[in-house]
Amino acid sequence: MPSSVRSIAARSACPHTETQMDSKRAHGSRYQVRGGAVLNGSVRISGSANAALASMCAALLTDDTVVLENVPAVSDIDSLAGLLAHLGATVERPEPSRVEINAAKVGTLEAPIDLVSENRASFQVMGPLLARHGFAALPPPGGDVIGQRPIAVHLDGFEAMGATIDRVGEHYQAHAPKGLAGTRVFADYPSVSGTQNLMLAATLARGETTIINAATEPEVQALAALLNSMGARISGVGTQVVTIEGVERLHGTTFALVPDRIEAGTFAIATAMTHGDVELVDAPVGVMDALITKLRAAGATVEAREGSLRVAAGGRLAPVGFQALPYPGLPTDLHAPMGALLTQADGVSIIHERVFDNRMLYVDELRKMGAEIVSTGSSAIVSGPTPLHGARARALDVRAGAAVLLAGLAASGTTVIDDIYHLDRKYERLDEKLRGLGAELERV
Ligand code: EPU
Numbered sequence: 484m485p486s487s488v489r490s491i492a493a494r495s496a497c498p499h500t501e502t503q504m505d506s507k508r509a510h511g512s513r514y515q516v517r518g519g520a521v522l523n524g525s526v527r528i529s530g531s532a533n534a535a536l537a538s539m540c541a542a543l544l545t546d547d548t549v550v551l552e553n554v555p556a557v558s559d560i561d562s563l564a565g566l567l568a569h570l571g572a573t574v575e576r577p578e579p580s581r582v583e584i585n586a587a588k589v590g591t592l593e594a595p596i597d598l599v600s601e602n603r604a605s606f607q608v609m610g611p612l613l614a615r616h617g618f619a620a621l622p623p624p625g626g627d628v629i630g631q632r633p634i635a636v637h638l639d640g641f642e643a644m645g646a647t648i649d650r651v652g653e654h655y656q657a658h659a660p661k662g663l664a665g666t667r668v669f670a671d672y673p674s675v676s677g678t679q680n681l682m683l684a685a686t687l688a689r690g691e692t693t694i695i696n697a698a699t700e701p702e703v704q705a706l707a708a709l710l711n712s713m714g715a716r717i718s719g720v721g722t723q724v725v726t727i728e729g730v731e732r733l734h735g736t737t738f739a740l741v742p743d744r745i746e747a748g749t750f751a752i753a754t755a756m757t758h759g760d761v762e763l764v765d766a767p768v769g770v771m772d773a774l775i776t777k778l779r780a781a782g783a784t785v786e787a788r789e790g791s792l793r794v795a796a797g798g799r800l801a802p803v804g805f806q807a808l809p810y811p812g813l814p815t816d817l818h819a820p821m822g823a824l825l826t827q828a829d830g831v832s833i834i835h836e837r838v839f840d841n842r843m844l845y846v847d848e849l850r851k852m853g854a855e856i857v858s859t860g861s862s863a864i865v866s867g868p869t870p871l872h873g874a875r876a877r878a879l880d881v882r883a884g885a886a887v888l889l890a891g892l893a894a895s896g897t898t899v900i901d902d903i904y905h906l907d908r909k910y911e912r913l914d915e916k917l918r919g920l921g922a923e924l925e926r927v
Contacts, residue, residue, distance in 0.1 A: 512907075514900040514914065516891035517923040518873060522759030524920050528747045528766050529555040529911040530580065530740035534705040536604030537679045538740060539563050541709055542584035543572065543611035544686060547735025549713070551582045554740060555911040558904065562601035566608065569598055593620035596653055600625035602908065606634060607676055610684035613646055613657050620654045631840060636677030640668045644681075644688055665690035665729050673698040673723065673809055679706050685727035686715040697725040700810040701770040705741045712736040742767045745816045746910060747792060748774045749885050752820045753917070755783040755796040756827055756893050761920055766792035773813040777803050777821065781828060802830035802867065808837050819845040819886035825865040826854040827893060834863040845883035848876040852890050852898065873897040878905040885910070892922055 530553035539560070542549035554560060556579045564574040564582070571589040576582050592612050599605040603624045612619035623634060638648050638655065643666050646659040665688045670677055678698040683706075685692035697703070699721050707720040713736045716728040747766040754761040755778055768775070768787040775785050775792075780803045783796040802825060807815040815838035822845060825832040836842040843858040850856060851874040855866040873896030878884025884905045891898030903926070906913055914924055 512903050513927055514888060514903050514924050515927050516888065516898045516900065518891055518894035518896060518898065520757065520892065520921045520923050522754050522757045522761050522920040522922060525762040525764055526750055526916050526920055527764045528742040531702060531705065531743040532557050532559060532909045534702040534740050535560055536563055537607055537702060537706045538709050538738065539567060539582065539584060540607040540611055541683060541706065541713065543586045543589060543608060544615055544683065545713060545733040545735055546587040548583055548585045549735050550737040552580060552737065552739040554580050554582045555743065557907065557909055557911050559602045559604065559908045563604055566594055566598040566605050569594060570608065592616055592618045596622045603632065603676060606637065607680045607683065609637065609657060610680040613641060613659050614663055614684045614687040617660045617662065618658055620656045622653045636670045636672060636674040637680045640670065640677065640681040641684060643668045644684060644692065663688035665692040667693045667695060670694060670696040675700050675703060678703050678725065682707060682710065682717060682725065682727055685729060686710055686733060688729040690729055692727045694725045697723050698809065699723060701741060701744060701767065709736070709738045712738055744770050745814060747771065748814065748817045749820050751778060751792060751794045752817065752824050753889050753892060754794040755781065755800065756824045756889050758796050760795040763792040765790055768792050773811060774817060777805055777813060800828040802828040802832040804833040806835040806837050815839055815842060816882050818842050819882045820889055822856065822863060822865060823849060823886040823889040826856065826867045826869050826871065826890065828867045830867065832865045834865065836861040844879040845886040848879065848883065848887045849890050851876050852894055854890065870895065875899045877901045878903050881905045881909045
């Protein structure tokens with residue numbers, strides 16, 4: 484194989500993911516859901532899990548303490564905290580929603596596979612380590628098996644900024660002994676974590692970095708806001724061209740994370756699916772247009788006010804087609820929950836997934852419960868309304884698991900959901916919050 488092809492192949496592979504999934508099947512916790520309850524009341528939306536993960540990596544860019552508030556208590560935060568501690572940072576959590584990180588004593592610039600394979604965000608320590616210490620060695624990251632999850636945007640960008648990347652065994656070794664230099668970087672795809680990693684690295688690079696075809700997701704915008712509060716000079720966030728003027732040093736900060744738009748979306752869809760009436764307190768309504776539009780098209784009443792979203796759905800739901808797209812399109816992370824909702828709509832809905840190539844894991848699980856869904860490639864056709872019945876099903880990834888849980892809420896009888904450690908990775912106290920709205924479920 485020519486070396487260029489070998490290097491592309493290496494940048495596309497995530498070889499340990501299946502093994503990692505197998506070992507996790509032993510975790511054992513499951514949800515038992517008794518369907519039929521109508522969700523009512525109000526629920527507070529937690530801080531964004533994905534924004535929190537990237538923000539924790541930003542703390543590696545300074546000797547000062549970075550204090551993050553509104554951090555959700557989810558297991559991906561714990562595993563990333565474990566990685567930061569391995570590198571030599573101190574990570575303290577004086578209260579569940581407050582994380583304090585000090586990276587003054589970071590001395591280990593390499594991480595073993597078990598610390599990186601837990602989640603995708605772990606690879607975002609590479610940008611800060613490279614920028615600040617001139618070296619990082621990491622295996623490819625883990626995360627959900629929702630499709631090919633290359634890291635070429637990250638690695639090509641670091642190379643454009645002057646780093647050398649070698650694949651040594653299972654690690655990517657990145658060297659930049661003379662520091663990184665700002666440049667124009669074209670991202671092949673507007674990768675969320677790729678844009679974040681390059682932005683992190685560019686804050687301490689010499690000169691100006693421009694990322695062309697940057698991701699515009701709210702979590703990218705949130706990271707830029709945190710970095711700017713640490714003294715970085717980032718402009719253009721929220722557009723596809725982001726400019727970072729490198730600075731000598733960054734300082735500590737105290738920063739409150741934005742609310743989780745995917746958690747809010749999941750509760751909004753669950754409310755519509757159970758014909759309930761729920762207020763989502765602190766929902767980030769300003770970044771939820773795509774979902775709000777689709778829920779209204781399906782017949783739900785959605786009242787959006789600053790910091791509050793009320794969703795109510797009385798009668799028949801109408802079918803709606805949608806495409807899962809990069810922001811501001813409908814988020815791929817809400818595709819599976821929306822697929823579950825559409826099993827209850829009166830007619831045929833067509834879904835196109837345009838971000839990941841393996842987002843259909845929820846389809847077979849919902850079919851076990853009586854759903855009429857067929858998927859082919861990246862599209863699915865849902866016919867409804869179908870009465871769902873309880874079954875034994877699995878949470879095959881975070882959002883596929885959410886879809887099965889929502890289906891269980893609307894089904895007759897009891898649904899048992901295995902492998903709920905996936906849900907614990909990104910949803911804070913999900914069972915407790917749903918019980919607060921009247922759902923009948925327990926962790927067994
Ligand atoms: N891609 C490339 N080249 C790259 C990198 C990505 O072509 O070098 C493609 C991927 O193949 C995929 C698309 O870009 O088709 C999206 O991948 P991206 O890199 O944007 O996703 P990510 O950064 O790995 C984050 C979230 C995901 C969320 C996606 C898309 C974190 C930790 N993860 O992943 O969240 O689905 O962005 O919005 O921030 C979840 O929360 O359940 C979750 C999976």
